[in-house]
Amino acid sequence: MAMAGLYRRVLPSPPAIDFASNEGKKLFIDAIQAGTMEGFYKLISYFQTQSEPAYCGLASLSMVLNALAIDPGRKWKGPWRWFDESMLDCCEPLEKVKTKGISFGKLVCLAQCAGAEVEALRTSQTTVDHFRQFVKRCSVSDNCHVVSSYHRAAFKQVGI
Numbered sequence: 001m002a003m004a005g006l007y008r009r010v011l012p013s014p015p016a017i018d019f020a021s022n023e024g025k026k027l028f029i030d031a032i033q034a035g036t037m038e039g040f041y042k043l044i045s046y047f048q049t050q051s052e053p054a055y056c057g058l059a060s061l062s063m064v065l066n067a068l069a070i071d072p073g074r075k076w077k078g079p080w081r082w083f084d085e086s087m088l089d090c091c092e093p094l095e096k097v098k099t100k101g102i103s104f105g106k107l108v109c110l111a112q113c114a115g116a117e118v119e120a121l122r123t124s125q126t127t128v129d130h131f132r133q134f135v136k137r138c139s140v141s142d143n144c145h146v147v148s149s150y151h152r153a154a155f156k157q158v159g160i
Contacts, residue, residue, distance in 0.1 A: 012157065015155055015156075016155065031139075036139040036140055038139065038140055039138065039139065039144060039145050041142065042142050043063055043145060045067065046063045046067050047063060048062055048063060052085075054098055054099065054101040055085050055097065057102040057149070058088050058097060058102065058110075060147045061083075061088060061107060061110055061111055061114075061147060062087075064111075064116070065083040065114050066083050067145060068143065068145070070083070070114060070116060071115075072114065083114065088110045090110060090113040090114075091113055092106045105120075111147075119134070
């Protein structure tokens, strides 16, 4: 019996390239060989799936904060101090994020509130070349990570 909803939705390609596809694997290997995947290892060590459909920003930020070894200064569960989406509530109520998602500005606020050093690049305040240079500089470091906010429709995606 067919069930309504989304299951394993294929990302539109182009522009998306499936990470596990032959092309995705080649891009990954090429990037490792070029030395531009340094941040990946720490990030993958702290991978977490978003617990709510609109928590993509919070899950991304949790991973980055943990990869940067920033101490949340409070316990997550038991004795462990670890960032989780449920702890990222100093700039926007979680109930609001759950229904509306989070803006780029609020995500920057959360990162700063958690103790991260943030360089926020907005399209209206930078150039494509500057952004590309920042990504290149960041990709060779394991202490720099990029969290990007974009309009899904431009990539033929749906979601909040």
